[in-house]
Every structure is written in C-alpha cells, then in structure tokens.
Amino acid sequence: MRISKHHNIYWITFAIWLIAVFIKFKFNGLILNFDYGLYHPDGTLYTTKTLDWGGLTEVQSANRVSDWYNNHSYKLNRTKPEDFYYDINPFYKEYSTRVLYPLLSIPWVYLFGIPGMLVVPAISLLILLQSIAKIGTSLNKPFITLVSIFLISSSTTVTRWMFANTTDALLVAIFAIVALFLTNHTISKNHYLIIALLILFSSFTRFCFLFWLGIAVIQLSQKHYRQAVYITFISGIAVLPTILSHNSSSFLAVEGERQTSEKILLLPFYFIKIIFYETIQLLILDRILFILCAVSIYLAMKNLRKLSSKYLLIFLAAGLLTGTLNGTVGVNFRYQLPILVFIGWSLIDNSNFSFERFLKASRYK
Numbered sequence: 001m002r003i004s005k006h007h008n009i010y011w012i013t014f015a016i017w018l019i020a021v022f023i024k025f026k027f028n029g030l031i032l033n034f035d036y037g038l039y040h041p042d043g044t045l046y047t048t049k050t051l052d053w054g055g056l057t058e059v060q061s062a063n064r065v066s067d068w069y070n071n072h073s074y075k076l077n078r079t080k081p082e083d084f085y086y087d088i089n090p091f092y093k094e095y096s097t098r099v100l101y102p103l104l105s106i107p108w109v110y111l112f113g114i115p116g117m118l119v120v121p122a123i124s125l126l127i128l129l130q131s132i133a134k135i136g137t138s139l140n141k142p143f144i145t146l147v148s149i150f151l152i153s154s155s156t157t158v159t160r161w162m163f164a165n166t167t168d169a170l171l172v173a174i175f176a177i178v179a180l181f182l183t184n185h186t187i188s189k190n191h192y193l194i195i196a197l198l199i200l201f202s203s204f205t206r207f208c209f210l211f212w213l214g215i216a217v218i219q220l221s222q223k224h225y226r227q228a229v230y231i232t233f234i235s236g237i238a239v240l241p242t243i244l245s246h247n248s249s250s251f252l253a254v255e256g257e258r259q260t261s262e263k264i265l266l267l268p269f270y271f272i273k274i275i276f277y278e279t280i281q282l283l284i285l286d287r288i289l290f291i292l293c294a295v296s297i298y299l300a301m302k303n304l305r306k307l308s309s310k311y312l313l314i315f316l317a318a319g320l321l322t323g324t325l326n327g328t329v330g331v332n333f334r335y336q337l338p339i340l341v342f343i344g345w346s347l348i349d350n351s352n353f354s355f356e357r358f359l360k361a362s363r364y365k
Contacts, residue, residue: 009142013133013149017126020153024163025118030074034285034332036160037074038118043165044069044076045095047117048084049102050109058086068114097241100204101167117165124173125162129153131176132344135183141348148292148347152340155289157282157333167206168337174202175211175315176341182215183345185307187227196234203238210322211338214314221310252327270324277329278320278336285332296343299350308349312342 028037039047044065051061062081070077086092101120108116129149136145152158161168178198181187187195202208212235219228252263252270282290297316300309319336326335 009133009137009145010130012146013129014126016150016153017129020159021122021125021163024159031156032285035075036156037072038164039069039073039076039114040164040166041073041076042091042095043117044079044084045089045091046098046102046105046167047109047114047165049099050105050117051114053102054106054110064114094246096245097204098167098206100201101170104170118163121163121165121169124169125153125158127173128162128176128341131180131341132348134180135341135345136348138183139348141351144348144351145344148344151288151292152344155286155292157286157289158340160332161334161337168334171202171205171208172337172340174198174205175208175338178202178215179311179341179345182218182307182311186222186224187219187231192230195231199231199234199238203235203242207239207242207322208338209235209239209242210318211315214318215311218307218310218314222307251325254327267324270327271320273329274320274323278323278331278333281330281332289333292343292347296346296350300346303350306349308342308345312339312346315339315342 025038030036047068048058048061048065051064052058056064059081062084065084066079066081069079082088104120105117108119110116112119129152132149132152133145136142136148139145162172163169178195181191181195199212202212212231216228216231216235219225219231251260252258252266255263255266258266279290282293296312300306300312303309316336316339319339323331323335
C-alpha cells in the first residue's frame with residue numbers, strides 16, 4: 001500500500017466526519033422523547049464553569065447559560081439563573097473533578113460564544129475516526145477500515161453523544177489515542193509519561209478507572225508486569241479525587257438511601273439489568289451500532305488470542321460495570337462509549353473482507 005493511498009484514507013475519513021457533524025448540527029431534536037439535541041442538561045454545568053473560568057462572574061455565567069438553554073435546549077428550557085449557582089446546584093460537587101472539558105473549551109467559547117462548547121466534542125469525534133483509520137492503515141486493510149468508519153459515524157448513538165456539550169466525546173477521544181499505543185502489544189518505557197498524562201486527562205474528564213484497570217489486566221495477561229503495575233498505580237491515584245468528591249449516595253444512586261452493603265448485593269441484578277436495557281435500546285433506537293457491536297463481539301470471541309479481541313471484550317465489561325455502579329438504565333450506551341475505537345479495531349483486525357472480494361461477489365451476482 002502506497003503512502004498516498006494511506007493519505008487518501010485520512011482525507012476520506014475527514015470528509016465523513018464533516019458530513020456527520022454537518023448533519024447532526026443541521027438536524028437535531030427529540031426522537032421518541034429522547035434528547036438528540038446539541039445542549040444536554042449536564043452540559044449546563046460545564047458551560048457555566050467555562051464561562052466562569054473565561055472571565056465572567058458566577059451571576060453573569062448563570063444568566064447566559066439560563067438564557068441559552070431556554071432558547072436552544074429541547075428538554076431543559078425552563079431554567080432560572082439561580083439553578084446554576086454553585087451553592088444551589090447539588091451536582092457541582094459531583095462534577096467538580098471533571099475539569100478538562102471546560103478548560104479546553106475556554107478559547108472556543110471566547111471565539112464563538114456558547115456554541116464553542118461543541119468544538120471539543122467535534123474534534124474528539126474526528127480523533128476517534130482518524131484513530132480507527134490509523135489502526136486500519138497499519139493493518140493494511142483500507143476497505144474494511146473505511147466501511148467501519150462510515151458505519152460508526154452513521155450511528156445515531158455515536159453522533160448523539162459525540163457531538164453534544166458533554167464530556168463523553170472527550171473521554172472517547174482520549175481512549176482512541178490510548179488504543180494507538182495498545183496496538184503495539186506493549187507500552188514501551190518511552191511512552192510511560194504519555195500514558196500517565198492520558199490517565200490524568202481521562203480521570204479529570206469522567207470516571208474511567210475500570211477501563212484503565214481493564215488495560216492493566218490485559219497487560220498482566222501478556223506478562224507485561226511492570227506496565228500493569230504502573231497503570232494500576234497511576235490510575236488508582238488519579239481516581240482518588242473523584243471518589244472523595246462523591247458521597248456514598250452516588251453509588252447505585254437509583255436505590256436511594258439503602259445501606260452500602262445492600263447495594264453491593266444488588267450489583268449482579270443491576271449488571272444483568274444494564275445489559276438487557278442497553279441491548280434492547282440499541283436494537284430499537286440504533287440498529288447500526290447494535291449490528292456493529294454484535295459482529296465485532298462475535299469476531300472477537302472467534303479470535304480470542306488476538307489483542308484487539310481481548311481489549312474489545314475487556315472494555316465492554318468495564319463499560320457495563322461502570323454503568324452498573326451508577327445503576328441508571330436506558331442511557332443509550334453512554335457508559336460504554338470508550339469501546340468505540342475497539343469496535344473499529346476488532347472489525348478491521350478480525351475481518352478478511354476486501355474491496356477485491358466485494359467486486360468479485362458483485363460480478364458473480
């Protein structure tokens with residue numbers, strides 16, 4: 001494969017990204033009463049912080065966010081500025097460690113106003129797609145790579161969360177970059193500092209400790225003991241601020257004020273419940289992603305020795321367990337989103353489908 005052809009894949013991927021972002025920006029709203037808009041309720045907290053850290057007062061930030069949501073949000077459109085004051089809104093403490101997204105958004109909000117909150121998610125989607133393109137070119141499978149990128153970008157779930165003012169897209173982008181290091185089978189000593197930074201960046205984006213623990217488990221299974229211990233240690237330290245900022249009611253919050261011991265006993269029930277609801281919801285709302293998940297998991301199970309298969313399955317387990325700890329069902333694959341790059345990697349690595357075979361099959365028909 002010539003370098004120019006590889007460059008073509010990146011340009012085609014860029015074009016696919018542009019189309020996906022344009023369609024979502026142009027066409028968004030409520031679907032079956034699910035919010036597929038650009039500005040989600042928890043985005044108010046990140047937007048208020050961004051405006052505040054960008055130089056406005058708390059009152060000015062709250063006023064601007066309230067006015068914007070009342071005019072541009074599909075569900076949270078009857079707000080008052082007081083709803084976003086730090087000493088009134090109870091979620092600020094829980095979200096206090098999620099600082100990376102609002103920090104990165106400051107210059108974009110300065111340039112474009114509140115719509116600037118969409119720039120980091122848009123760039124994150126591009127990073128995801130280009131990371132899959134990079135993996136595909138390294139495996140020399142351009143056709144299935146582009147097919148995977150096109151299908152992933154066509155998923156309504158992907159565009160729902162990857163182009164909205166929340167932290168989900170940024171977390172996916174960070175793990176997409178991580179996946180590029182993991183394709184080399186082991187993490188070299190030269191990359192330890194980069195991995196530490198990625199752990200810190202992800203930990204100050206959303207709770208993601210279980211994903212890093214999953215990576216450590218795979219490293220351990222590959223007998224890369226030093227890397228496994230290093231990742232576990234750094235991610236364990238990085239998650240401490242999140243654990244300390246959350247009160248005990250955040251664990252299985254849907255169960256209210258039950259004792260922690262009772263909640264622990266309920267975890268297996270919620271694990272099964274999360275699997276059921278997420279599967280059914282994808283089957284109803286997003287058959288493209290449902291099929292991508294089903295095919296990639298099937299191929300991974302058939303090729304368990306491959307590194308791509310191991311990471312796909314461990315990230316699936318980590319995503320389901322993360323959703324279980326929260327306990328909220330029917331969130332449309334939100335806690336499992338970091339698996340996206342591994343879906344692409346698994347499909348590309350475990351598929352022998354090529355453009356030449358596609359042409360032969362077409363001629364035969």
